[in-house]
Amino acid sequence: MDPDAVSKAFVEHYYSAFDANRSGLANLYQDGSMLTFEGQKIQGFQNIVAKLTSFPFSQCKHTITPVDRQPSGPAGGMLVFVSGTFQLAGEQHALKFSQMFHLMPTQQGSFYVLNDIFRLNYA
Amino acid sequence: MDPDAVSKAFVEHYYSAFDANRSGLANLYQDGSMLTFEGQKIQGFQNIVAKLTSFPFSQCKHTITPVDRQPSGPAGGMLVFVSGTFQLAGEQHALKFSQMFHLMPTQQGSFYVLNDIFRLNYA
Numbered sequence: 001m002d003p004d005a006v007s008k009a010f011v012e013h014y015y016s017a018f019d020a021n022r023s024g025l026a027n028l029y030q031d032g033s034m035l036t037f038e039g040q041k042i043q044g045f046q047n048i049v050a051k052l053t054s055f056p057f058s059q060c061k062h063t064i065t066p067v068d069r070q071p072s073g074p075a076g077g078m079l080v081f082v083s084g085t086f087q088l089a090g091e092q093h094a095l096k097f098s099q100m101f102h103l104m105p106t107q108q109g110s111f112y113v114l115n116d117i118f119r120l121n122y123a
Numbered sequence: 124m125d126p127d128a129v130s131k132a133f134v135e136h137y138y139s140a141f142d143a144n145r146s147g148l149a150n151l152y153q154d155g156s157m158l159t160f161e162g163q164k165i166q167g168f169q170n171i172v173a174k175l176t177s178f179p180f181s182q183c184k185h186t187i188t189p190v191d192r193q194p195s196g197p198a199g200g201m202l203v204f205v206s207g208t209f210q211l212a213g214e215q216h217a218l219k220f221s222q223m224f225h226l227m228p229t230q231q232g233s234f235y236v237l238n239d240i241f242r243l244n245y246a
Contacts, residue, residue, distance in 0.1 A: 036191045036204075068159045070238045072225055073198055081159075081223055081240040096244060098221035100204055102195055115193045117204040121219060121244045 007069040007080045010103060010111065015062040019086075022052045028113050035116040048116070059089045077114070078103045083121075096121040130192040130203045133226060133234065138185040142209075145175045151236050158239040171239070182212045200237065201226045206244075219244040 017024040029035075029045035035052075036042075042051050064084040072079045080101045085094035102115035140147040152158075152168035158175075159165070165174050187207040195202045203224040208217035225238035 034193045036193060039189060039191065066162060066242060068162065068240045068242070070157045070159060070225075070240065072195065072238060073200065073227065075196060075198065077196065079202075079223070079225060079238050079240065081221075081242065083221065083242050083244060098204075098206065098242070098244065100202070100223045100240075102193075102202060104196065115195060115202050117191045117193065117202065117223075119189060119191070119204065119206050119221070121206060121221065 003069060003071070003078060006111065007067060007078060007103075010080060010101070011064060011067050011082060014101075015064060018052070019060055019062055022055075023049065025049060025052055029116075030112045030114075033113055033116070035118070037118045038120065057088050060086050061089075062086045063094070072102060076105045078111070126192060126194070126201060129226075129234065130190060130201060133203060133224070134187060134190050134205060137224075138187060141175070142183055142185055145178070146172065148172060148175055152239075153235045153237075156236055156239070158241070160241050161243065180211050183209050184212075185209045186217070195225060199228045201234070 026045060026049045029048050031044050033045055033048055034043050035048045037051060042048050062084055064082055066083055068081040070079045080103060083098045085096050087094040097120050099118045101113050103111040104114045106112050149168060149172045152171050154167050156168055156171055157166050158171045160174060165171050185207055187205055189206055191204040193202045203226060206221045208219050210217040220243050222241045224236050226234040227237045229235050
C-alpha cells in the first residue's frame, strides 16, 4: 500500500476519532505504546486511553495543515509529523499544536502507534 | 548512558553547530538519512548538508523550549521532539518551529540522524 495514503488515512482516522469519540482511539495503541503529552509520559494503551478520555471536553475540531512522513527503518515503521490547530466546542479561538506518531506494522497487516508526542505551540 | 542526557546533549550540539557553522552538521547524517524540510524531501548526508548550508544566512540563534524523548523500538533508536524559535542575525522577530529527529546508534557507540522533519509554526 502507498505509504503516503497510509499516513493520510491514519491522520484522518485519528483526528476524526479524537474529535467525535476519543475512546475509539483505544485500538490504535498497544501495551508497549508511549505517549508524551505536554511533557507528561504515559505508557501502555490503557493508561494512554485513560489520559485521552480524561480531558474535560467531549468534542473538538482539529484542522491539520501539513502531514510529513518518513520510513523509520528496517522494521517497517513510519514516522508521521503533523501540525495544525484544534478548537474546543464553544470556544472562539483555536490552539496550535504539533504532534508526531511512530506507526509500526501489526501482524494483521495494519499499523499501531508505538510513539506519540504532542505539544501545544504557544504564541 | 542516560537517554535524557543523550537527547539533551544531541539537541545542544545540533543547534549550536547549526547556529555557528552548519557544515559541522555533516557528521550527524549518513547515506540513509532523510530530511523533510518544510515538505521538501532530501535523502543522504551529502544532499542534506548541501541543503542545510544553502540557506542565505550565515548565523542564527535557536532557542529551544521543550525537548521530548522516547525510545523508538528494539533497534535502540531514540525519537527527539523539539519546539522553539530561531532568529536570524539582524532580524528583530524570531520564527517558531517544531522539529523531530530519529537518532539511531552507530557501531562506534554514538548516534546518527536517520530521520529529520522540520516545520515552521506559522502564527
